[in-house]
Structure formats: C-alpha cells, structure tokens
Amino acid sequence: MYISARERQILDILLTANHEVTVKDLAEQIGVSGRTVHRDLKNVEDILKEYGLILKKKSGVGIQITGDKAKIRELELFLFNLSHTEYTPEERQTIIFCELLESNGPVKLLGLANDLNVTIATVSADLTKLEERLHSFGLKLIRRRGYGVEIEGDESSKRSAMSHLISAYVDESEILSFAREHIQKRSTQHINTISERLLGIVEKNKLIIVEKIVDSIIQELPYSMADSAYIGLVVHLALAIERLQKGEGIEINKEYLEDQQSTKEYKFAQKIARQLGQVFDINIPEAEIAYITMHLKGAKLRYDNENFIEDSSLQVAIKTKSLIEMVGKLTGTDLSDNRPLFEGLVVHLKPAIYRMKQKMGINNPLLDKIKQDYKDLFLIVKQAADEVFKDLNVPDEEIGYLVMHFGAALMSAKDFSNLKTLIICSSGIGTSKLLATRLQREFPEIKDIQNVSVMEFKKMNPKDYHLILSTIPIPGYDSDYIVVSPFLNKDEIDKIRFYINEHKIMNGSEKNLSFARKHSTERKSSDQLIVEMNSIKDYADTIATILKGFEVIHAADSETVTDIIQQTCSRLMENQRIQNANEVAEAIFEREKLGGLGIPETSMALYHARSVHVIKPTFVINYTDSPIKVIGMDQKDMEINVLLFMLSPVKISEKSLEVLSYLSSLLIESQETMDIFQSHVYSRISALLTVKFDQFFNDKIEELRSVF
Numbered sequence: 001m002y003i004s005a006r007e008r009q010i011l012d013i014l015l016t017a018n019h020e021v022t023v024k025d026l027a028e029q030i031g032v033s034g035r036t037v038h039r040d041l042k043n044v045e046d047i048l049k050e051y052g053l054i055l056k057k058k059s060g061v062g063i064q065i066t067g068d069k070a071k072i073r074e075l076e077l078f079l080f081n082l083s084h085t086e087y088t089p090e091e092r093q094t095i096i097f098c099e100l101l102e103s104n105g106p107v108k109l110l111g112l113a114n115d116l117n118v119t120i121a122t123v124s125a126d127l128t129k130l131e132e133r134l135h136s137f138g139l140k141l142i143r144r145r146g147y148g149v150e151i152e153g154d155e156s157s158k159r160s161a162m163s164h165l166i167s168a169y170v171d172e173s174e175i176l177s178f179a180r181e182h183i184q185k186r187s188t189q190h191i192n193t194i195s196e197r198l199l200g201i202v203e204k205n206k207l208i209i210v211e212k213i214v215d216s217i218i219q220e221l222p223y224s225m226a227d228s229a230y231i232g233l234v235v236h237l238a239l240a241i242e243r244l245q246k247g248e249g250i251e252i253n254k255e256y257l258e259d260q261q262s263t264k265e266y267k268f269a270q271k272i273a274r275q276l277g278q279v280f281d282i283n284i285p286e287a288e289i290a291y292i293t294m295h296l297k298g299a300k301l302r303y304d305n306e307n308f309i310e311d312s313s314l315q316v317a318i319k320t321k322s323l324i325e326m327v328g329k330l331t332g333t334d335l336s337d338n339r340p341l342f343e344g345l346v347v348h349l350k351p352a353i354y355r356m357k358q359k360m361g362i363n364n365p366l367l368d369k370i371k372q373d374y375k376d377l378f379l380i381v382k383q384a385a386d387e388v389f390k391d392l393n394v395p396d397e398e399i400g401y402l403v404m405h406f407g408a409a410l411m412s413a414k415d416f417s418n419l420k421t422l423i424i425c426s427s428g429i430g431t432s433k434l435l436a437t438r439l440q441r442e443f444p445e446i447k448d449i450q451n452v453s454v455m456e457f458k459k460m461n462p463k464d465y466h467l468i469l470s471t472i473p474i475p476g477y478d479s480d481y482i483v484v485s486p487f488l489n490k491d492e493i494d495k496i497r498f499y500i501n502e503h504k505i506m507n508g509s510e511k512n513l514s515f516a517r518k519h520s521t522e523r524k525s526s527d528q529l530i531v532e533m534n535s536i537k538d539y540a541d542t543i544a545t546i547l548k549g550f551e552v553i554h555a556a557d558s559e560t561v562t563d564i565i566q567q568t569c570s571r572l573m574e575n576q577r578i579q580n581a582n583e584v585a586e587a588i589f590e591r592e593k594l595g596g597l598g599i600p601e602t603s604m605a606l607y608h609a610r611s612v613h614v615i616k617p618t619f620v621i622n623y624t625d626s627p628i629k630v631i632g633m634d635q636k637d638m639e640i641n642v643l644l645f646m647l648s649p650v651k652i653s654e655k656s657l658e659v660l661s662y663l664s665s666l667l668i669e670s671q672e673t674m675d676i677f678q679s680h681v682y683s684r685i686s687a688l689l690t691v692k693f694d695q696f697f698n699d700k701i702e703e704l705r706s707v708f
Contacts, residue, residue: 003047006030006040008079009088011047011065014055015076018461020062030088051075092116093126094165097133100141101162104246106148137161155248156291163235206280210238213275217268233295237272240288241280249285257290265296297351314606315633316353317665318599319388320345326384327406331377336670341409346665348401356392364397370404371396377410378403419500420448424457424470424481435471435484442493443500467499532704538655539700543693545616546663549577550689552682557626561643564622565589565607568645572618577647580613584647587611596631598638599668603678605630606667608646617656618647619663623680642678662696663689 003011009030014021023041027034041063045055051074053067065072096112109127113120127149131141137160139153151158211234218230243249260266269292273284320342328335335341364370371378381402385394423435436449446467452460454474462468468481482499484492553571555564565588569581578584587609591597598605627639644667648660666673676688 003079006036006088007043007047010037010040010044011075011079014044014063014065015072015079017064018463020058020064022062025062048075089126089129092118092122093130093133096123096126097130097161098165100149100151101158101165103150106142106144106150108148112149134161137164155243155251158248159236159239159243162239206238206241207234209279210234210241210276213272213279217272217275220268233292236295237276237292240284240291241276241282244282244284244288245280249287251287257286260290260293261286263293263297266290266293268296269293314599314664314667316350317342317346318633318668319353320349321668323384323388323402326387327381330380330384331406331410333410335406335409338409341405342665342669345402345405348405352398352401353389353392356389356394356398364400367397367400370400374403374407377407381406419443419446419466420464421446421450421467421469422457422460422462422465423449423451424454424468424474425451425472435469435488439469439488439496442488443496467496469496535655535704536701538653539659539697542617542656542659543697546619546659547686547689547693549575549616549618549620550686551620552680552685553620553622554680555622555624555643557624559624561628561630562589564624564643568620568622568643572620572647577616577618578611578614583613584609584611587613588645596633596635598630598632598640600632600634600636600638602642602668602674603627603640604642604644604667604674605640606644606646606664608648610648610650610652612650614647614649617649617652617660618645620645621677621680621685642680644677659693659696662692666692 010026013026013029023034023037027037030037041055048055048065048067051067051071053065053071053075055063056066057063095116099112099115100107109120109123112123116123127141127143134141134151134153137153138157139151139161141149142152143149214230214234214237260269266289269289272292273289276282277284323345324335324338324342378399382394382396382399385399385402421439423439425435436451439446439449450465454470454472457474457477462477462479462481469484470481471484473483474481480499482492482495484496488496553568555567559567566581566585569578569585569588572578572584573581588607591609592607597607622643622645624641624643627641629637630640632638646660646664648657667677668674673688673692676684679685
C-alpha cells in the first residue's frame with residue numbers, strides 16, 4: 001500500500017488527536033491549502049477502509065477516525081514501522097543538510113535523488129532553498145557540474161548546524177536519561193523518520209554514555225541548568241566525540257582559550273573531558289575543553305554566588321532597564337515599575353547575552369506560535385532589542401522568549417481566571433493532598449485541582465487539563481508533565497511558574513499575575529523553623545550591617561580616583577570593616593583593570609571587590625564637586641563625581657549576596673533612585689535604602705514563610 005508524505009501526516013495527526021480536527025487545522029499544521037487536504041482525505045478514507053475504520057465527519061465540528069481500537073492500533077503500528085518512500089520538502093531539505101554535514105567530500109546529486117526517491121531536478125530545487133539556511137550558520141554551499149555538492153565552512157560552524165538540527169527535530173525525551181531504554185529499544189527497528197536520520201549523525205550509544213557522564217558531573221555545579229541547555233551540552237559533546245574520532249578538530253584563538261581557562265567552569269569542563277577521553281580512548285584537546293566551558297557558562301539559570309555584585313550583572317540590569325523603557329514606549333504602556341518583569345528579564349538575559357556573544361544557537365519550540373499569535377508585539381520587541389543590543393545579533397529564538405516576558409506584563413488578568421490541574425501520585429491520596437494544598441497557596445489562580453492515582457490517570461484524557469503534576473515518573477507517558485516533590489521546593493515553583501506563563505502566552509491570556517503568598521497554617525518541624533530563622537537572620541544581619549556602615553564622604557577636588565580608593569579603604573579599616581587597606585585597594589584596582597566601571601547615562605561609577613580582607617558587607621559613597629574622567633561599562637569615556645563602593649567578604653552566605661545583588665540593581669532601578677544616589681545628600685540616600693530594604697526584607701519573609 002502506497003502512502004504519500006501528506007497522507008502519512010494527516011493520519012498521524014488524526015490518530016494522535018483525542019477529539020475532532022478541522023480541515024483548517026490540518027491544513028495549517030501540514031502547511032498546505034484546505035483544498036489540498038480535502039483532496040488527500042479521499043485517499044486517507046481508502047486507507048482506513050483496509051483496516052475497517054471510518055473517517056467520521058461532523059459538519060462545523062471536524063473529522064475523527066473511529067472504529068475498533070485493535071484495528072486503530074494495527075494501523076498505528078503499520079505507520080510506525082513504515083519505511084518512508086516520500087518526504088515533505090522540509091524533511092527532504094533537512095536530510096540533505098544532514099548528509100552534506102556528515103560527508104567529508106562532495107556528494108553526487110544522483111545519489112541524493114536515489115536516496116530520497118525523487119528526481120535530480122527536485123534535489124537541485126531543494127539545494128537552492130537550503131542555501132539560505134546554510135548562511136545563518138556561516139556555511140556555504142559549493143555546487144559544480146561533474147563535481148557534486150558539498151558544504152564549506154569551519155568545523156565549529158558545522159557542529160553548530162548539526163547541534164541545531166538535532167535540537168530542532170529530535171524529541172528531548174529521546175536524549176534525557178529517562179528515555180535511555182526507549183532509545184535502545186527503537187534502535188533495533190528500521191524506522192526512517194527524520195529524528196532517526198538525525199540521530200544517525202551520532203551513535204545512540206555515544207549519546208547515552210555522554211549523557212551519563214554529564215549528568216554525574218553537573219550535579220557538582222553551583223547552579224542549575226535548564227533541560228534545553230543540558231540537552232544542548234550533551235548533543236554538543238556527543239558530536240565533538242564523533243567528529244574527533246573522524247579527525248575533525250576545532251581551532252580556537254589563544255586569547256579566547258586563556259580567557260576560558262581562567263573561569264571556574266573550565267575545571268568542570270576538564271573533568272568532563274577527562275572522563276570522556278578515558279571512555280572513548282581519545283585525547284580531547286584544550287580547544288574542545290574551552291568550547292565545553294562556553295556551554296557551561298551559557299547554561300546558567302541564575303547568577304552564581306560569585307557574580308552577584310560583578311559589573312556584568314549591573315550591565316545586564318542597565319540593558320534590561322533600557323529594553324523595558326523602549327518596549328513600554330513603543331506599546332504606550334508604562335512598565336518601569338514592574339519588578340517581576342525586570343527581575344525575570346535580568347535572569348534570562350545574563351546567560352542569553354553570553355550565548356549571543358559566543359554565537360551559540362538556542363532552540364525555541366514556541367517560536368512559530370509566538371510569531372503567529374503575537375506578530376505586532378514580536379516586531380516591537382525585535383525593534384527594541386536591536387536598538388538596545390546594537391553590538392549583538394539577537395536571533396528570533398531569543399526574541400520569542402523576550403516576547404513571553406513582555407506579553408506577560410501586557411496582558412489583562414480578566415483573560416485568565418482558572419487553571420485546570422491534575423495531580424498524580426502512586427495511590428491518589430496522601431502526598432497528592434499535601435501537594436494540592438501547597439500548590440493553591442503558592443498559585444491562587446489554580447482553583448480546579450483533581451487528585452488521582454497513576455492507574456486512574458491511564459483511563460483519563462490528559463488534554464482535559466492545563467497542568468499535570470506528578471510526585472512520581474509516569475511510565476509510558478511522553479507528553480508534558482512536571483515531576484515535583486509534595487512540598488514544592490523553590491526550583492519546582494519556578495518551573496511551574498514558567499510552565500503556567502508559557503501556557504498563558506500560548507493561549508492568549510495574561511502572565512503578569514500577583515502571586516500572593518499566604519502564611520502557612522501547616523505545622524512545621526523544628527528543623528524547618530531553624531532553617532527559616534537562619535535565612536531571615538542572614539537577610540536581617542546583612543541589611544543591618546550595610547545600613548549601619550553606610551556613609552557619604554566628601555572627597556577633595558584635587559584627589560584622583562586612586563587617591564579616593566586608597567583613602568576610602570583606610571577609613572574603612574579604621575572603622576573595622578576591613579582589615580588590610582592596601583590589599584582591599586589592590587583588589588579594587590585589579591577589578592578596574594578588567595573594564596570600565598562607570599554607569600552609563602549617570603555620573604556614578606561602581607567600585608567593588610570581594611576579598612578575604614573584607615570583614616563585613618559594606619556600601620559607602622564618595623563624591624567630588626568637580627567631575628573625574630573614567631571609562632564606562634559601555635567602554636566609552638565619561639565623567640563622574642559619585643564613587644560607589646560595594647565590598648564583600650569572600651566567605652558569605654547566599655542570602656547576604658542576594659542583598660548585595662538587590663542593592664546593585666537598585667542603583668539604576670528608576671530615574672528617581674538614580675537621582676537620589678547622585679544627590680550627595682546622606683539623609684535622602686539613607687531614607688531610600690531604608691524604605692527599599694524594608695520592602696525587600698518583608699517580601700523575603702513572606703517568601704520564606706510560604707516555602708517552609
């Protein structure tokens with residue numbers, strides 16, 4: 001029985017749907033006209049008749065396959081094991097792309113045509129369309145009569161293209177740990193799907209081994225990795241091993257290599273490389289280790305502890321503020337006071353900016369949907385991003401994620417009032433009840449919650465629910481759900497919040513909710529109370545220490561920046577906030593050598609350092625009547641007369657660093673706060689710090705109370 005590519009697509013969609021599907025929906029998913037779908041449906045009906053199945057049509061509702069479940073399963077198995085004799089144009093181009101990337105020399109058009117069961121003219125037309133995709137990766141297509149066709153470009157660009165193809169077309173569940181058995185089982189079958197062809201770039205066994213090594217080592221990282229970043233790293237490493245074994249190595253410039261070697265991520269990269277080298281019996285060169293480092297640095301979900309008060313964080317905050325202002329201006333909406341939007345964008349943009357600087361790709365599975373449903377907002381955010389990040393190429397995938405943040409803040413709460421949620425545990429009682437209580441307290445918009453067991457879930461229709469949470473992995477269920485603990489830790493809360501935001505964006509509803517937290521009425525253990533009190537104490541002690549030591553100092557106009565730094569450190573040593581003025585001053589000078597510290601569009605510069613000689617977290621301000629020339633964080637010359645000093649001990653708690661991070665972002669939070677910090681008036685600045693720290697502390701108490 002011959003089944004065309006479109007007929008196969010139609011059958012796949014109808015068989016996986018649990019409800020009627022309209023011809024319009026089919027046409028949109030396949031990328032053809034409704035008339036074409038109607039024509040193909042006649043052949044689809046003939047195919048169904050061979051299995052005793054019916055294509056049921058409901059006027060104004062849609063179409064659906066009905067009949068004996070055993071026969072439906074039989075058809076599904078036939079399609080699953082079907083060796084495809086026809087591909088869609090996109091599939092053909094992807095397969096050609098894949099084969100050219102794998103080849104070490106030219107490939108004949110006739111060979112490609114035979115492999116794809118099409119004419120040489122069709123392959124030639126596909127190659128023309130493929131050229132644009134190649135350019136986006138910095139690759140070039142070489143086509144010569146009698147020679148064949150091949151891809152020209154450096155090894156790093158080729159790997160980037162391979163990694164992108166796998167990320168875009170292969171289901172994440174085929175790479176993550178819980179699907180290892182599934183991968184091995186499928187590898188014994190002869191299935192010629194796109195994902196199978198792409199996974200053919202890398203031996204599945206390599207993916208499994210690499211994933212196991214990476215999983216063991218990233219547990220030691222001081223920060224979490226998103227699934228997409230984790231998968232990107234696994235795919236990159238598997239490709240690197242494959243290419244090294246074929247003699248294809250990456251070159252890197254010495255300065256960039258030295259820069260990577262100075263980071264703490266390089267040590268983790270060395271450990272990964274050492275273990276991979278032992279397993280595969282190959283030598284992994286330093287250039288490859290530097291690329292692994294790049295992936296680790298680009299994968300951070302949050303700032304790690306040592307970077308809380310680095311200028312890079314402040315620069316990201318400045319860029320974020322500019323982006324919010326510009327989008328607000330273009331949409332006619334004041335977003336400047338939207339703290340959740342600001343914080344969410346800062347957390348997203350820091351690793352995103354790093355990825356863009358290193359020309360690392362990122363996959364966004366929601367991009368097409370976002371472009372379709374939020375066309376105007378997408379164009380606005382793209383315009384704003386291009387203006388704010390003039391020195392970077394911001395890809396559409398990153399713009400899509402930014403649209404989700406801004407769409408969040410711009411939507412009206414009236415569009416979304418409830419989220420139908422299903423909670424699953426082994427028995428359907430006990431832990432799921434605890435989770436339901438915790439969930440409703442954290443997310444007030446979740447009102448409709450049902451608790452079921454795994455066995456009960458198998459009889460239900462998951463599409464009836466917006467959100468599915470489970471306290472255990474669900475065997476054989478591959479669709480979206482989130483595995484959580486009954487008490488919900490902070491990472492799980494963040495994951496659920498992102499999922500909810502994504503759902504709201506995709507369904508045209510609002511994202512900017514006030515996640516009001518209520519005080520817990522559950523009885524807590526003494527250990528929980530101790531942890532809670534210690535956390536509160538860390539916040540309180542740090543805030544009190546900063547406020548107690550805060551002062552505004554008038555420096556003489558004749559003093560240089562060097563003089564002011566040395567005199568400030570001497571003063572702080574006299575006040576017993578640091579123990580060695582020369583060493584702390586030297587730490588500030590060393591930091592200054594790395595790049596400008598002036599805050600653009602202000603008269604301020606932030607001088608900061610972490611040192612073993614700093615006793616207490618410290619924030620003081622020096623000002624002069626006459627301007628001093630310095631280099632800004634944007635590497636441009638500027639004039640300042642306000643020198644901000646932020647110092648921290650090396651050994652300091654995460655909560656204390658969080659306070660310093662908050663203070664850093666407060667410097668440029670709004671025009672009002674910037675004006676106050678530049679006022680030179682102690683009473684005004686102290687009052688601002690008091691009000692803001694009081695608000696921050698109260699928010700943290702509520703947050704801690706809700707967690708414990």
